[in-house]
Amino acid sequence: MPGMRMRGNPRVYGAAGASVLAAAVTARYIAKWRQRRTTRGPGGGREIGGGRCFIGLDLSDPTAAQKRPCDYAVLDTELVCTFGQWDYREDASHxxxxxxxxxxxxLAIDGPQGLAGSPEATMRESERRVNAPGRTPYTLPADGKPYSGLIVGSVRLFHRLVESGSRFRLLGMDGTPASNATLIEVFPGGGWKVVSNGTKLPSKRTLDGRHARAELLAGLGVQLPSEDSFTDDQLDAAMAAWTAYKLWVGEAVIEGEGPRWDTEAGVIREGYVVQPAPAPEAEGAEGMAAA
Incomplete structure (x- = not known):
């Protein structure tokens, strides 16, 4: 493995890069085995396939002085990935x-769905469990505080989506199970830690970091477009979409406290964060594949 090059990168990686590539090779084998499996749904067994898709949205700060579109990724059940952009609208149109x-x-959104559940809380339980950098308090944060614009925009967006009708069924809201949810919150930063087996990746804002993440996605079976490079926001969106896929096939971890309405404040409180489940040991996967 030492001496291998990251795709599109002229540099040769050392030990850390080799560990990333080794993890990707293992993940590729496990992902291919999983794609062949039959999963269980409300109607019994079903083969992976069909018209379902998984949307990952990397939310940007709608209050920033220099606003930028939100990047999204769409995966189908064959994990073919396409990218696009959405201009934030609080009414969630388009x-x-x-x-x-x-x-x-x-639809998997990288942003908080609700506020903390108790007045003394400084963050939600889900954020504590996944070690998210953004901390959502009991009340909407004032301008100027870290992540304040993103938190306000995300909380209001989730509220509008859930309030809009049965099309957006938030995981855990009014007892909505994973098998029937169409709206979830994700944290791609935690997802990268899971799929890299704890290996510290280069910063996502560097070329090395983006190449490493693209290699990991390819190792998971995600078929990225043919472009030579991707932005860190696109890759986070792809991780969000892949996490939604993992929830659908029953290989995800749900962290935190379930969401509930606060009708007086007009917001959702707390809410789950979905993370991909850690991969089983390679030997275990081989044994199950042979069974």
């Missing part, structure tokens, strides 16, 4: 990409 219109979907 949030579903054209590729997903008319299809069953799960």
């Amino acid at each position: 949030i579903i990409p054209d590729r997903a219109i008319g299809r069953s979907f799960i």
Whole structure:
């Protein structure tokens, strides 16, 4: 493995890069085995396939002085990935990409769905468990505080989506199970830690970091577009979409406290964060594949 090059990167990686590539090779084998499995749904067994898609949305700060579009990624059940952008609107109009219109979907948003559940709390339980850098307090944060614009925009967006009707069924809201959810919150930063087996990746804002994450996605079976490079926001969106896929196939971890309405404040409180489940040991996967 030493001496291998990252795709599109002229530099040769050392030990850390080799560990990343080794993890990706293992993940590729496990992912291919999983794609062949039959999963269980409300109607019994079903083969992976069909018209379902998984949308990952990397939310940007809608209050920033220099606003930028939100990047999204769409995966189908064969893990073919496409990218696009959505201009933030609090009313959530046009949030579903054209590729997903008319299809069953799960929308995974990288941003908090609700506020903390108690007045003395400085963050939600889910954020504590996944070690998220953003901390969502009991009340909407004032301008100028870290992540304040992103938190306010995300909490209001989730509220609007859930309030809009049965199309957006938030995981855990009113007892909505994973098998029926179409809206979830994710934390790609935690997802990268899971799929890299704890290996510290280069910063996502560097070329090395983006190449490492693209290699990991390819190792998981995600078929990225043919471009030579991707932005860190696109890759986070792809991780969000892949996490939604993992929830659908029953290989995800749900962290935190379930969401509930606070009608007086007009917000959702707490809420789950979905993370991909750690991969089983390679030997275990081989044994199950042979069974």
